[in-house]
Amino acid sequence: MEVVLASSSLDGGIGCWDLHTGAEQLRYKSCSSPSHGLVAVGPRFIASSQLREPSATSGSVLFWSWSKPQVEVKSFPAEPIKPLASNHLGTFIAGGALSGDIYLWEVETGRLLKKWRAHIRAVTCLVFSEDDSLLVSGAEDGTVRVWSLFMIFDDFRGQQANNLYEYSFTGHSLHVTDVVIGNGGCSAIIVSASEDRTCKVWSLSRGTLLRNIVFPSVIDSIALDPAEHVFYAGSRDGKIFIAALNTESDASNNHGMHIIGSFSNQSKTVTCLAYSTSQNLLISGSEDGKVRVWDARTRRIVRLFKHAKGPVNNILVVRRENSSNHISSNVQPSSRKQGNLPPPLEKYANSIHEDSDMNTTISLGGGRSSLNPSYLSSHVISNYIKELQHQGSAAASEMETEKLKHDYQRAMQMANQWKNMYENLNKFCVNELLDGSQARTLDENHN
Amino acid sequence: MAAFVHFGNMHDVAFKPRLLQSLIRDHLPDENGPFSEPSKLSKAVALVKKHSLLSESFLADSTPPKVIEAWKSAFSSWLNRIFSLLSTSMPDKCWAGISLLGVTCEECSSERFLESYSAWFHKLLAFLQSPADSHLVRVAACASLSDLLKRLSGYPKIRKESSSCAGKVVQPTLKMLTDENSEAIWDAAVHLLCTVATSFPFSIRSHYDGVESAIALKLLSGGCSLDMSQKLAHCLALLPKSKGDNESWSVTMQKILVLINDQLNLAFHGLEEETMRDGVARLLVSPGKHPPPPLGGYILAEEVRNKASQMTEQALMSNVSTLMSVCCLMLKNSYPVKVNVPVRLLLALVERVLMVDGSLPQMSMPFVTAKQQENICSELPALHLSSLELLTAIIKSLGSQLLPHAAYIVRIVTKYFKTCELPELRIKVYSVTKNLLITMGVGMALYLAQEVINNAFTDLSSIEHTNGDILNGSNSNDSAGATQPSSHRKRKHSNATGSLQEQDQGGGLGLEVPKNRPSTPISLRIAALETLESLITVAGALKSEAWRSKLDSLLISIATDSFKDGTVGEELSVLQLKEPAATATDLQLAALRTLLASFLSCARGRPPYLSEGLELFRRGKQQTSVTKVAEFCALALLALEVLIHPRGLPLVDYTYEDNNSLGEVHSNLQHEYFGRSNSTPYGLPQVPPDYDENLCAEWLENGNGADVSRDKDTKNNQEPSEACRDNDPEVLPVHVSSDTNIQERAQMDSEAATSADVEMKTVGDETNFTMNIPTEAHNDIVSEKILSDSTVPHNEGSHMESDHGNSVNKDLEFASQSNSLWQTTSGSNIFQEFAFKVDGDNSLADEDDFPDIVDGDPDSDSE
Known part of the structure; x- marks a missing residue:
């Protein structure tokens, strides 16, 4: 089941709809998220950063399990967090703070693993690369930076190097509003949008700008076509532009260079976009509180979800294994196990738990490598018979015969020796007897 | 009478009862006659399995009832024969009966099995318990019981009955394990225990300590064959499953690690720095916590400790190897709940072992005899191998969560790479590196690239000297070595091309290959190529300017060379009785795979050696006698075809209507x-x-x-x-x-x-x-x-x-x-x-x- 999640900056909860049937699922309560502040942490739960007032000096991060509408875990980081991101397995959560720092927590224990100075001004968006080893961040200072998490964790090299980041792209002159990263490992592209009305395409492998696309209006959100031929850009004038990446573009249309076309929902600002790969659907959220589902081919609205009165500012498309209703009714024990949410995220890097620094909690046997015992009896039979045959084989018996022959000869020799000795003795005795009797007869004759 | 009652063909159901009857008549031993030809028995078992003669499976409606009846009766006479064999006093016939019953458990239909398993179980259990019987009989009883339990585990509906059966087995098996003194019996008993532990883990729980100490005793007292100790290790690793909670897994792991550490302390006495030892000890027992009871209980531990002081270094180190493989298995096996893995400690132990190379520090010279040093050095490679194995297991099981420890691992690997010379060990280090690259992705590749390149060049350079001109040319304008601080490498033969700096300092005097240097074994070259392949796959285009051109020229020259001497290896392998571990074909395949990866990952336009490469792949495709190479070359040509005729196929059609007016031909x-x-x-x-x-x-x-x-x-x-x-x-x-x-x-x-x-x-x-x-x-x-x-x-x-x-x-x-x-x-x-x-x-x-x-x-x- 593929579901759409939508949240708003005003408290309207998190709306959840089945993308295929259009049926509304649970509505997760009390959520007012900033832009990019909603994330599905692996298959386990939903997390969202909270920022009630823009000027607040503290914020929170809330967790909802999939099966319950109420907030289950509340964490209070040291400073307000706006964008959140999680790696694909859901083992780490990264948060970008207003001060420009990035926080990295371990989900299982809630430990704050690292916190580093990433940008001069507030971080606006965060995204993990396809293989989870890189983190891309965009900020209000107009920079987009690529971080290798290894470098972040390697204190030794971090001190040696001038910069922690791998790349720092400084093309935008105003706030970066959205960043996406494509597929292709090290040859991936990064597309960033900014309030300076441009979108820029960066090459990860070369670290350079590949394309600069100027739009008639500010772009707030980007969604990549899964084959990366185009990307969709949602603008503040209510249009969704299609910009060319790897396809022919024709400047004879009236949009501008590299812009293939646009379609509009006749409404206010398009605030967020998401793409559902299974059906080629583009989902847009708008300032009027509605979520529109477009067929990417025909560019027509297929579905319309009404979320809230306030502007929708986050949309996620999440693939769920089971429907949440089924979990709660049928598989009670397992859902409780799954529903066990991790502890809240820690405020500070805690040096008291040295112990936990050395241990890592993991679930074993994801690869199902557990050996199944095999049936044995027939092996025992064939082994034993092989052994028997081995003992009874020609070579072995020949050896045995030779050995027996040798023994026999030695025994024969021994027997002969004994025989000789016996004969000698016998002769001796007989002679003695004969001599004795002769003497006696002589004596008798004498007498 | 039935001499001319023919059946249809070999698939005909009627054929099966007939064959079964004649097998019983001709091949099975009889309770009266002599058991003259045991080989007939294995023939019979093979036939029973091949034709599934005991399965009694037929289509109910299309099979004549006469045939069903015949099969039924044949099956009962098979059972009767087995029972009569069981009741004899001759050990060999008894053995045959028990083994055949085991085969029956594996082969018979579900109805039959469920109907009579409990009777069979009790018959077999009796043999297990009677100490008078010969070894042969008891081994067979263990095997058959294990088969029966394995089959039982497939029926979750009768879980209760079957676990009680399994519970009854454990005690007599343990007794056998402790009392008997034959390795064949231990083997069978351990197998049975493993079956119980995997299929019915909870029935072992009440005997947990007994099992643990019995196995620990066998493991630590030495004297087992390698095979046997692997089995014992497997069984020990399965044990925590019987409790199935996080605590018991951690405790077992900690017990084993404490034991490893103790034995290492004895074995490495005077061979390592104190700091390393202290570091591990600090991690092992965290302050304020009690250490867990020793493995197998206190009495055993005392015994082992007394023994250990007299044991040779070799025995101690082989114990450590076995214990490390227990750790590996514990990490690899699945476990019902999440566990706390002491990653830092495991890594510290691995590092501790890998850093010992048998050299003596100056100060401990007077305390270690040359004989002791010899003993240690003879066992060190095996120990290193098992700790690398452990490292692999850690990497695989932690996956992305390794992140906080990744830098530590990389440091261990790079440090070890520099000192490691034995081909077998180098292959293992390569495989660790490959795993790291694949698991951790781009970020890791940025870290490891230079190390991999340096080492792979060293190992592949023996081929290279034939066309060293290419390399000299590319080396002279290369500054990649600058990022690599190690110009003082310990390896003797690293001066060939391994360290680029040295090469540069020498002003490109050419390659010196030491005369007495043994040629690099094929398997090592393959490992180097495979690691290069994964490096290119993961990060062939990312910050690779420093090494890319050099690598490309190396790869094309290796691939070209592999076509020159490809056929010689083939003939040799035919002559040899056992197939060698790696042939020239494997090397060729690895070279071609790496070449393809380098072509495909070229982000900067045309790969420099594309035309040569295409030629090689075409030649390889024609080598139809070497199927593997031909298959791969066909795939490579297919993959490269897109590079020659690139095309973009959008998921969705983006062109607007007005574009189409230009005409189809044109737009195409x-x-x-x-x-x-x-x-x-x-x-x-x-x-x-x-x-x-x-x-x-x-x-x-x-x-x-x-x-x-x-x-x-x-x-x-x-x-x-x-x-x-x-x-x-x-x-x-x-x-x-x-x-x-x-x-x-x-x-x-x-x-x-x-x-x-x-x-x-x-x-x-x-x-x-x-x-x-x-x-x-x-x-x-x-x-x-x-x-x-x-x-x-x-x-x-x-x-x-x-x-x-x-x-x-x-x-x-x-x-x-x-x-x-x-x-x-x-x-x-x-x-x-x-x-x-x-x-x-x-x-x-x-x-x-x-x-x-x-x-x-x-x-x-x-x-």
């Missing part, structure tokens, strides 16, 4: 053409001009040998324009499209006029989107372009001008539209940064209008 051609000229996405910048040129030549099949020379010419001439290209992607479409068109024109002159027309249109379209630039500048480019390209026919100039006129017209059209102002400004902005001198006034004026764009300056994008 345009599409294709467009796709070809940017083989990498948005990649006009990446495509060096000679790439296009060659492609066109191949495409039109005109360039027979002429294009090679042209290649060289243009390479020299086009350096500057290439530099510009890199700087400014915006302008590039102009370059490339005009450039290609020029070439295309040159080729096309002899072609039909119609196709040239189509090309013309393409030119118009291509230039359109970038032609919104001042006229002067454009003329500059075009003229310079033409001047630099000596092979371009003269009529190009006029042609280009006509194109240009076209685009100027369009420009005017644009000017009337509001949007086009944007483009004009951006275009001119970029042109200003471009190397060409353009009057500044024009663009300055524009900047005033749109200050935003000044910052969007693509030149200062990366730092």
Whole structure:
């Protein structure tokens, strides 16, 4: 089941709809998220950063399990967090703070693993690369930076190097509003949008700008076509532009260079976009509180979800294994196990738990490598018979015969020796007897 | 009577009871007669399995009841024979009966099994418990019971009954394990225990300590064969499952680690630095916590400790190896709940072992005899191997969660790589590296690239010296070694090409290959190639400038070499009785795979050795006698075909209706053409001009040998324009499209006029989107372009001008539209940064209008 999640900056909860049937699922309560502040942490739960007032000096991060509408875990980081991101397995959560720092927590224990100075001004968006080893961040200072998490964790090299980041792209002159990263490992592209009305395409492998696309209006959100031929850009004038990446573009249309076309929902600002790969659907959220589902081919609205009165500012498309209703009714024990949410995220890097620094909690046997015992009896039979045959084989018996022959000869020799000795003795005795009797007869004759 | 009652064919059901009956009659021993030919028995078992004679499976409606009845009766006579064998007093017949019952448990139908398993179980259990029987009988009883329990575990409905059965088995098995003194019996008993532990883990729980101490005793007292100790290790690793909670897993793990540490302390006495030992000890027992009870209980531990002081270093170290494999198995096996893995401690132990190389520190010289040192060094490779194995297990089980420890692992691996010389160990280090690269992705590759490259070059250099000129050439202008601080490498043969710095310092004196150096074994070369392959796969294009060109030339030379001596290895392997671990074919395959990966990962236009590579793959495809290579080469050609004829297939059709008016032929051609000229996405910048040129030549099949020379010419001439290209992607479409068109024109002159027309249109379209630039500048480019390209026919100039006129017209059209102002400004902005001198006034004026764009300056994008 593929579901759409939508949240708003005003408290309207998190709306959840089945993308295929259009049926509304649970509505997760009390959520007012900033832009990019909603994330599905692996298959386990939903997390969202909270920022009630823009000027607040503290914020929170809330967790909802999939099966319950109420907030289950509340964490209070040291400073307000706006964008959140999680790696694909859901083992780490990264948060970008207003001060420009990035926080990295371990989900299982809630430990704050690292916190580093990433940008001069507030971080606006965060995204993990396809293989989870890189983190891309965009900020209000107009920079987009690529971080290798290894470098972040390697204190030794971090001190040696001038910069922690791998790349720092400084093309935008105003706030970066959205960043996406494509597929292709090290040859991936990064597309960033900014309030300076441009979108820029960066090459990860070369670290350079590949394309600069100027739009008639500010772009707030980007969604990549899964084959990366185009990307969709949602603008503040209510249009969704299609910009060319790897396809022919024709400047004879009236949009501008590299812009293939646009379609509009006749409404206010398009605030967020998401793409559902299974059906080629583009989902847009708008300032009027509605979520529109477009067929990417025909560019027509297929579905319309009404979320809230306030502007929708986050949309996620999440693939769920089971429907949440089924979990709660049928598989009670397992859902409780799954529903066990991790502890809240820690405020500070805690040096008291040295112990936990050395241990890592993991679930074993994801690869199902557990050996199944095999049936044995027939092996025992064939082994034993092989052994028997081995003992009874020609070579072995020949050896045995030779050995027996040798023994026999030695025994024969021994027997002969004994025989000789016996004969000698016998002769001796007989002679003695004969001599004795002769003497006696002589004596008798004498007498 | 039934001599002529024939059946249909070998699939006929009627055939099966018949065969079963005759097997019972002819092949099974009889309770009265002598058991003369045991080999007949295995024949019978093989036939029973092959034809599934005991399965009693038939289609209920289409099978005549007579046949069903016959099979039923045959089965009962089979059972009867087994029971009569069981009741004899002759051990060999008894053995046969027990084993056959085990086979029956495996083969019979579910109904039969469920009906009679409990009777069979009790019969078998009796044999297990009676100590009078011969070893043979008890081994067979263990095996058959294990089969029965395995079959039982497949029926979750009778879970309760079956676990009680399993529970009854444990006690007598343990007794056998402790009382008997034959390895065959231990083996069977351990197998039975493992079956119980996997299938019915909870039935072991009440005997947990007993099992643990029995196995620990066997493991630690030494004297088991290697095979046996592996089985014991497996069983010990399964034990925590019987409790199934996080706590017992952790405790078992900690017990084992404490034991490993103790034994290492004894074995490595005087061989290592105290700091290492203390570091591990600190991690092992955290302050304020009690250490867990020793493995197998206190009494056993005392015994073991007394023994250990008399044990040789060899025995101690082989114990450590076995215990490490227990850790591996515990990490690999599945476990019902999440566990706390002491990663840091495990890594510290691995490091501790790997850092001991048998050398003595000065101060402990008087305390260690040469004999002791000899003992230790003889066992060290095995110990290193098992700790590398443990490292692999850690990497695999932790996956992405390894992140906080990744730097530590990388340091261990790189440190060890420098000292490690034995081929077997190096292969293992390569496989650890490969795992790291694949599991951790791009970030890890950035870390490890230099290390992998250095080591792989060292190991592959023995082949390389035949064409060392390539390498010398590339080494001299290479500065990759600068990032690698280790110019003082310990390895003797690293001076070949391993350390680039040394090479550079030597001023490229050529390769010195020490005379007495043993040639690198094939398996090691394969491991090196495979690691290179995964490095290229993961990060072939990311920050790879330093090593990429060198690597490409190495790979093509290895692949070429593999075709020269490929056949010799084949013949040898036929002659040898046992197939060798790695043949020349495997090496060839590894070389070709790596080559393909290097071609596919080339982000910067055309791979330098593409044509040679294609030739090799074509040759390999024809080697149909070596199936593996031919198969792979076919796949490689398929994969490279996209590189030759690139195409983009969008998921969704993005073109608008008005585009289609140009006609299908045109749009097709345009599409294709467009796709070809940017083989990498948005990649006009990446495509060096000679790439296009060659492609066109191949495409039109005109360039027979002429294009090679042209290649060289243009390479020299086009350096500057290439530099510009890199700087400014915006302008590039102009370059490339005009450039290609020029070439295309040159080729096309002899072609039909119609196709040239189509090309013309393409030119118009291509230039359109970038032609919104001042006229002067454009003329500059075009003229310079033409001047630099000596092979371009003269009529190009006029042609280009006509194109240009076209685009100027369009420009005017644009000017009337509001949007086009944007483009004009951006275009001119970029042109200003471009190397060409353009009057500044024009663009300055524009900047005033749109200050935003000044910052969007693509030149200062990366730092």
